[in-house]
Amino acid sequence: MQPHYPLDATKPIDPSKLKPLWKQVSQDLRKDLGDPTFDLWFADFRLTSAGPEGVILLAPGSMYLIWVEENFKESLGYTFEKYLTGCGPIRCELATEEELAKDAEKASQKARKKKNEVTELRPRVLVEEISEAKLLERGRAAGLVETFRFDNFVSGENSELAWAAAQAVAVQPGKTYQPLFFHSACGLGKTHLLHGIGWESLRLRPKSKIIFVTAERFANDYIDGIQKSSLSPFRKKYRQADLLLIDDVQFLGRKEGLQREFFHTFNSLSDLHKQIVLASDCPASEINELEDRLVSRFQWGLSVEIHRPGLETRAAILRRKRDDWNMTVSDEIIDSIVERVRGNVRVLEGALIRVAMVATMNDEPIAPEAIDEVLADICGGDESQQIGIKEIKQAVAEHYDLEVQILNGKKRTARVAEARQVAMYLVRRLTDLSLVEIASSFGKDHGTVIYAVKRIKAKCEASAALKSTVELIKRRLVQSSSTVGSKRPQKVSQTRDGLKSSGVFEGGEG
Amino acid sequence: MKFKIDKDVFQDALNQVQHVVSTRTTLPILSNVLLEADELGLKLSTTDLDVTITRRIAADITKTGATTMPARRLASIVRELPTSEIDFEVNEDNAATVRSGPSFFKILGLPSSEFPVIGEFGEAKEFTIDQKLLKEALRKTSYAISTDETRYVLNGVNCLIGEGMLTLVATDGRRLAMVEQDLEFPAGNEIGVIIPTKAVNELQRLLSGSGELKVSLTDSQAGFELNESHLITKLIEGNYPNFRQVIPGEAKYRVTVEREVLHNAVKRVSLLVNEKTNSIKFCFDDHRLAISANSPEIGEAEEVIDVRYDGPKLVVAFNPEFVMAPLRNLDQDEVYIDLIDESSPGVLKIDEPFLYVIMPMRVAN
Numbered sequence: 001m002q003p004h005y006p007l008d009a010t011k012p013i014d015p016s017k018l019k020p021l022w023k024q025v026s027q028d029l030r031k032d033l034g035d036p037t038f039d040l041w042f043a044d045f046r047l048t049s050a051g052p053e054g055v056i057l058l059a060p061g062s063m064y065l066i067w068v069e070e071n072f073k074e075s076l077g078y079t080f081e082k083y084l085t086g087c088g089p090i091r092c093e094l095a096t097e098e099e100l101a102k103d104a105e106k107a108s109q110k111a112r113k114k115k116n117e118v119t120e121l122r123p124r125v126l127v128e129e130i131s132e133a134k135l136l137e138r139g140r141a142a143g144l145v146e147t148f149r150f151d152n153f154v155s156g157e158n159s160e161l162a163w164a165a166a167q168a169v170a171v172q173p174g175k176t177y178q179p180l181f182f183h184s185a186c187g188l189g190k191t192h193l194l195h196g197i198g199w200e201s202l203r204l205r206p207k208s209k210i211i212f213v214t215a216e217r218f219a220n221d222y223i224d225g226i227q228k229s230s231l232s233p234f235r236k237k238y239r240q241a242d243l244l245l246i247d248d249v250q251f252l253g254r255k256e257g258l259q260r261e262f263f264h265t266f267n268s269l270s271d272l273h274k275q276i277v278l279a280s281d282c283p284a285s286e287i288n289e290l291e292d293r294l295v296s297r298f299q300w301g302l303s304v305e306i307h308r309p310g311l312e313t314r315a316a317i318l319r320r321k322r323d324d325w326n327m328t329v330s331d332e333i334i335d336s337i338v339e340r341v342r343g344n345v346r347v348l349e350g351a352l353i354r355v356a357m358v359a360t361m362n363d364e365p366i367a368p369e370a371i372d373e374v375l376a377d378i379c380g381g382d383e384s385q386q387i388g389i390k391e392i393k394q395a396v397a398e399h400y401d402l403e404v405q406i407l408n409g410k411k412r413t414a415r416v417a418e419a420r421q422v423a424m425y426l427v428r429r430l431t432d433l434s435l436v437e438i439a440s441s442f443g444k445d446h447g448t449v450i451y452a453v454k455r456i457k458a459k460c461e462a463s464a465a466l467k468s469t470v471e472l473i474k475r476r477l478v479q480s481s482s483t484v485g486s487k488r489p490q491k492v493s494q495t496r497d498g499l500k501s502s503g504v505f506e507g508g509e510g
Numbered sequence: 511m512k513f514k515i516d517k518d519v520f521q522d523a524l525n526q527v528q529h530v531v532s533t534r535t536t537l538p539i540l541s542n543v544l545l546e547a548d549e550l551g552l553k554l555s556t557t558d559l560d561v562t563i564t565r566r567i568a569a570d571i572t573k574t575g576a577t578t579m580p581a582r583r584l585a586s587i588v589r590e591l592p593t594s595e596i597d598f599e600v601n602e603d604n605a606a607t608v609r610s611g612p613s614f615f616k617i618l619g620l621p622s623s624e625f626p627v628i629g630e631f632g633e634a635k636e637f638t639i640d641q642k643l644l645k646e647a648l649r650k651t652s653y654a655i656s657t658d659e660t661r662y663v664l665n666g667v668n669c670l671i672g673e674g675m676l677t678l679v680a681t682d683g684r685r686l687a688m689v690e691q692d693l694e695f696p697a698g699n700e701i702g703v704i705i706p707t708k709a710v711n712e713l714q715r716l717l718s719g720s721g722e723l724k725v726s727l728t729d730s731q732a733g734f735e736l737n738e739s740h741l742i743t744k745l746i747e748g749n750y751p752n753f754r755q756v757i758p759g760e761a762k763y764r765v766t767v768e769r770e771v772l773h774n775a776v777k778r779v780s781l782l783v784n785e786k787t788n789s790i791k792f793c794f795d796d797h798r799l800a801i802s803a804n805s806p807e808i809g810e811a812e813e814v815i816d817v818r819y820d821g822p823k824l825v826v827a828f829n830p831e832f833v834m835a836p837l838r839n840l841d842q843d844e845v846y847i848d849l850i851d852e853s854s855p856g857v858l859k860i861d862e863p864f865l866y867v868i869m870p871m872r873v874a875n
Binding site for chain 2: 040
């Protein structure tokens, strides 16, 4: 006989009706919770009594009892309500051991509303004073070199834009220029600005996570990760940075796996509006075999070139250095050094050190006239300063047996086109001229120059003949220029190495 | 009783034993630390009648003897003393004078005879075990201990030894954490005990990352001897429920996810959980996991993370704290979440013998 639901539970329910009642409730529960859940928890439960005193279920084991009470009390409650009116609270009891059953009863009557603590996220302190010692400690941990800070960067007309961008990024990371990309020949201050941004950000936001690495270090970390077949520490390290500074990104060229990883790191950081600052010795478009998607991303934010410093800036840099190093060298001497030495900042510093050293050895200030002698091998040592666009065009034209005018003209036969491209390539390589300047001297636009440079680079790799041609022209140019200067350019690099090992330079580009 | 002692050594030892001392106690002697000086050095003991910790340290003893001192007060005095050498002397009235450089303190204690005698071990099963192993296992399970005092058998970690295994389990009825470690024990030592929460916490504090410890177990007491410390605790009497019943069988779907990423995402989303429902939704779909919280009166939050999962779309709701607790206490980079369906318990696993069963909450539609 099918009973009529809901049953009146203000009086104890007749035991014969319990089995069909439980069956009905079970069906509903099964529908509600799904088969696996119902089978796991309720399959062996029995309904033993129901009435105003309450509904008692017998559990097949103590763990069932505990878990059902903890997790399914509500479901049981509203399911029973559908079929019973006026019943007491639902209790579970253990089928066998009376002792445990009593405990369970007590427990079921006591409401357990455990407040669950939500782990606190502490609000981030945005501006915080930080002691110099702490700053140094954190900066060093981030890979920053303490001598490269904003307050000892000398900005001039050559680096105005880069300097302004660096300051903007340090103040508002991730907001203004994403990414910020510096490029210049070596020794002009890219690394200095990169470190400077790091220090300044750290000073403004001591809690932020800053990472400075060279692309090579980034690569090594990546390779380490692969070797240990666990990339997650690597990813964790780089993808949680608030400010990622990467030096020498040209090193990424030709490394496909690394580029892919870098691409993802780049994306995840920029998705989170974290600042990325990159430095390279050439524009992104000229990095060897850099994936297009990376090139476009590098060009996406702000790309700034740092030029060679002009006379006044060179003088300002050296005066600054002199004061920093406590040297007794007069302004006149510095002026005559910068007139003679046009190379990068490292060469300038080398010259200053040498002049100061000679002065100390002789125990008397050096006369401006004597400077030529002291700096004999540094002056004019920088090859690129000696070679102009004219000489290059001439040399190329000579080699291809053409008129120089033709290189500037519109003729596009294979031979002329190649000569023109080689000329553009060499101008780009051997001079400091900007793309626009090069383009205008050939009467073309700068895209043509980029294309020419890329094409010759690719061709050189493919064809040994072209490579040797280019090398030959280059050698001739360099040789003819070094006869103009006083000594061979190799000396310069020796001087640099000497300075490096003496510890004057740390962490610069190689 | 008179001795000279190094401040750091003394302070360190006092810190270690003073946690046991309860702040509200009916017996004043229980807030004291027992100091016993003999030829071997100084012995410090504290007890709350359930858990007792003793620690031996080196001291330059000039006169042996014993006394008790208010533990917290003594610890805070020693912490503040100016020099590294402390002179300590107690007279017959249990008044101690403490001198350190220019400082002088007189502290009134109670006679050592009032200090409860710690029960001696009778016939005990003894074995040694790696400290690090036990520390890790306790860390991975102890957060799941129930705080519901009406279920007193669940107010501790169930520790089972037998069949070449050491099994530790803790549960509160809505989640269960278990470590099952292969371990060779001499035959005939099979035993199952429930170590109470307080002892578990103290033991975790004492254990270090290396060395071994000696464990002695009887039916009602457990002793742990390590380094220079000795912890004795009463065990919870009763039968631990058969926890294997709630561990689901074969899972249908497995999700692989980076632990820290998951932890941080849950932490953030849980900020918008309302106290009534206290659940957040996990939506697994095609290598993505969307974690969301929605409280009509507060607002909503969502975070999407990458996971490895190629099963059908599944939406499960969990209590965020229950998800975070194991994540916080594991160090593996990756964790696996095994699922059957939306209302069956989920199981969190790692590449080591550990599992964590967590009951889903009902998804409100």
